[in-house]
Amino acid sequence: MAADIEADGDASSSAHRVHVPLEGRSYDILIGPRLLERAGALLAERFPGRRFGIVTDTEVARAQLPRLGASLDAAGIAHGTIVLPNGEATKSFSRLEEVVEGLLAARLERGDLVIALGGGVIGDLAGFAAAITRRGMDFIQMPTSLLAQVDSSVGGKTGINSPHGKNLVGAFHQPRLVLADLDTLDTLPPREFAAGYAEVVKYGLIDDEAFYFWLEANRRAIFEGGPERAEAVARCCAAKTRFVLADEKETGVRALLNLGHTFGHALEKITGYSGRLLHGEGVAIGMVMAHAFSARLGLAPGQDAERISRHLSAAGLPTRLGDIPGEIGGTDAIMDAIAQDKKVSRGALTFILTRGIGQAFIEKGVDPGAVRSFIEDQRHT
Amino acid sequence: MAADIEADGDASSSAHRVHVPLEGRSYDILIGPRLLERAGALLAERFPGRRFGIVTDTEVARAQLPRLGASLDAAGIAHGTIVLPNGEATKSFSRLEEVVEGLLAARLERGDLVIALGGGVIGDLAGFAAAITRRGMDFIQMPTSLLAQVDSSVGGKTGINSPHGKNLVGAFHQPRLVLADLDTLDTLPPREFAAGYAEVVKYGLIDDEAFYFWLEANRRAIFEGGPERAEAVARCCAAKTRFVLADEKETGVRALLNLGHTFGHALEKITGYSGRLLHGEGVAIGMVMAHAFSARLGLAPGQDAERISRHLSAAGLPTRLGDIPGEIGGTDAIMDAIAQDKKVSRGALTFILTRGIGQAFIEKGVDPGAVRSFIEDQRHT
Numbered sequence: 001m002a003a004d005i006e007a008d009g010d011a012s013s014s015a016h017r018v019h020v021p022l023e024g025r026s027y028d029i030l031i032g033p034r035l036l037e038r039a040g041a042l043l044a045e046r047f048p049g050r051r052f053g054i055v056t057d058t059e060v061a062r063a064q065l066p067r068l069g070a071s072l073d074a075a076g077i078a079h080g081t082i083v084l085p086n087g088e089a090t091k092s093f094s095r096l097e098e099v100v101e102g103l104l105a106a107r108l109e110r111g112d113l114v115i116a117l118g119g120g121v122i123g124d125l126a127g128f129a130a131a132i133t134r135r136g137m138d139f140i141q142m143p144t145s146l147l148a149q150v151d152s153s154v155g156g157k158t159g160i161n162s163p164h165g166k167n168l169v170g171a172f173h174q175p176r177l178v179l180a181d182l183d184t185l186d187t188l189p190p191r192e193f194a195a196g197y198a199e200v201v202k203y204g205l206i207d208d209e210a211f212y213f214w215l216e217a218n219r220r221a222i223f224e225g226g227p228e229r230a231e232a233v234a235r236c237c238a239a240k241t242r243f244v245l246a247d248e249k250e251t252g253v254r255a256l257l258n259l260g261h262t263f264g265h266a267l268e269k270i271t272g273y274s275g276r277l278l279h280g281e282g283v284a285i286g287m288v289m290a291h292a293f294s295a296r297l298g299l300a301p302g303q304d305a306e307r308i309s310r311h312l313s314a315a316g317l318p319t320r321l322g323d324i325p326g327e328i329g330g331t332d333a334i335m336d337a338i339a340q341d342k343k344v345s346r347g348a349l350t351f352i353l354t355r356g357i358g359q360a361f362i363e364k365g366v367d368p369g370a371v372r373s374f375i376e377d378q379r380h381t
Numbered sequence: 382m383a384a385d386i387e388a389d390g391d392a393s394s395s396a397h398r399v400h401v402p403l404e405g406r407s408y409d410i411l412i413g414p415r416l417l418e419r420a421g422a423l424l425a426e427r428f429p430g431r432r433f434g435i436v437t438d439t440e441v442a443r444a445q446l447p448r449l450g451a452s453l454d455a456a457g458i459a460h461g462t463i464v465l466p467n468g469e470a471t472k473s474f475s476r477l478e479e480v481v482e483g484l485l486a487a488r489l490e491r492g493d494l495v496i497a498l499g500g501g502v503i504g505d506l507a508g509f510a511a512a513i514t515r516r517g518m519d520f521i522q523m524p525t526s527l528l529a530q531v532d533s534s535v536g537g538k539t540g541i542n543s544p545h546g547k548n549l550v551g552a553f554h555q556p557r558l559v560l561a562d563l564d565t566l567d568t569l570p571p572r573e574f575a576a577g578y579a580e581v582v583k584y585g586l587i588d589d590e591a592f593y594f595w596l597e598a599n600r601r602a603i604f605e606g607g608p609e610r611a612e613a614v615a616r617c618c619a620a621k622t623r624f625v626l627a628d629e630k631e632t633g634v635r636a637l638l639n640l641g642h643t644f645g646h647a648l649e650k651i652t653g654y655s656g657r658l659l660h661g662e663g664v665a666i667g668m669v670m671a672h673a674f675s676a677r678l679g680l681a682p683g684q685d686a687e688r689i690s691r692h693l694s695a696a697g698l699p700t701r702l703g704d705i706p707g708e709i710g711g712t713d714a715i716m717d718a719i720a721q722d723k724k725v726s727r728g729a730l731t732f733i734l735t736r737g738i739g740q741a742f743i744e745k746g747v748d749p750g751a752v753r754s755f756i757e758d759q760r761h762t
Contacts, residue, residue, distance in 0.1 A: 104545040164485040
């Protein structure tokens, strides 16, 4: 299988390599410690003579940029840096314009590369900026959060948010290389690491029961670091790659990656994309809801939602509407947010439902009335 | 040859059809009278059940929108309209955001379509908005200027301008259909028609000497309307299509379409993208300069530039730097604008040069010093 994990041949590493063999645009995902320190040498070898524009945020600039900058300097690689505010609000039209104009002002040419150094926000924004600058510049993902390493940095979805919903503006644009430096995870706030862990669990829930059980057994070790963490990240990247290869533009099976995301996006929207609910936290609640809703429709065993909820709670994640701090408004607001989600087609609601752990499927004809009454009940549990 | 012109089978027309057989994204260009009146029936047949968002400008809305709206209404097709200011300044980030948010506010879904009704500005902007809304909506070009009918509506280049230069932000996004209604050209201001004619002449100059001579012989008839005009538009669409099929993303031969554009873009930039110099007018001067510069380098016959200049002048176009109204600044400003053009690679200047009429070629290693001294001389002719 093309997306299988290989041990990286490089002597320096307990590193993994996942190859993404998209025709004409194949690329590697390297996962391991000290990759930012090795970046200069890696880029000099893979992209000789190119110049680089780094896009990052204030927090990552403080924690990680010195390592990357020193590595590029040591390799004699020309680079400039654009630093943006940290947070979801950065995925906006005005920040997109700022990055694009910054890349043009730096006179980066079509053959030069953009480096996205940061979490999902930076990766999505910088990748989108690369996609539209000079009608398409190459770019490299250097994800520094667990969420970005296991999900958003792989597969080429880039974009920004709209007042009408998350990720409604963007492009499919594949990176030329992904460097997932595991050391960056050591400095993550625990809440953010847990949010990323929700996406890790998602891969088990979709179609890999064995991985899900392995996660339940190894959750503590993954949170503590070490080889289990590296293995978890690599297995997620390989899983994501399989979906991307099967369906790059999400016309079919790739939509399974949205398990928990229709509910999750709606919850993010009604909480204002604020720190009240991180993306992964919304997905955690959404995944439990997807299992509970599937059980209610008679599709899945009733005990799965409870089991998953225990697992995610133990990881420090919210799992119920009632876990969201503050007031979340009425059922109408949630239904309205769901209706504007981009997975709506011809008025019918599309959901990722499940027949049990590891058995998710796409259901295009979900009755809005059933969703509404389910949410009503959830609001009182 | 796939891009040959066919007579349209439809009874109503002296219409032409050019098929663009891009793999998986093939589309038709229909050229003829009364296509806006026929649009409702055509869209109902080709895109049953879809909804449409029309993007246009104030002037086109007045002159053409009533015809299109009535046709869609008669066919029972749901549609909304976004009207923007007329002019090049509309190709901006803020207008892009306005269109994207307008499409989302109208709750157009991924399967719905954007209609670009207007000239090159509207086609480029609306096509780009379609490319990035929901990571890619389908769109239809309904070009209403000669420039848009023979050039910008075909081939999938979409985008906006940057303070750093024209079309520096954008995407490759192919339309699903192009409807070039020849009746729209009857209401064009003469200066705008002439500007579009510069792009018509370009196809002859690039690689079709016979077409160039045919244009010299039929220029008056083309400006007056009638079958020669229809034939000229159709031959240009077929020529453009051949280049697009050979090299969709402009990594090679498609760059020939930039004949006259490196000089032309620089002149547009230093005149502020204002009404002082229309795009086609910049291209007219640029094509004459490309021939004169090629002659100076000993590549092309000396008399071609003069012959082309007479042809374009007779069509009402400027052909010399001195024809630009007002002050254009020094040679440094022109050189700086050329250097920021996106056809720069690794510091060397890329130009489309020529060995004579119909014999253009791409030259990547042009000496900036030679360009500078040529421009110095041109400023005094």
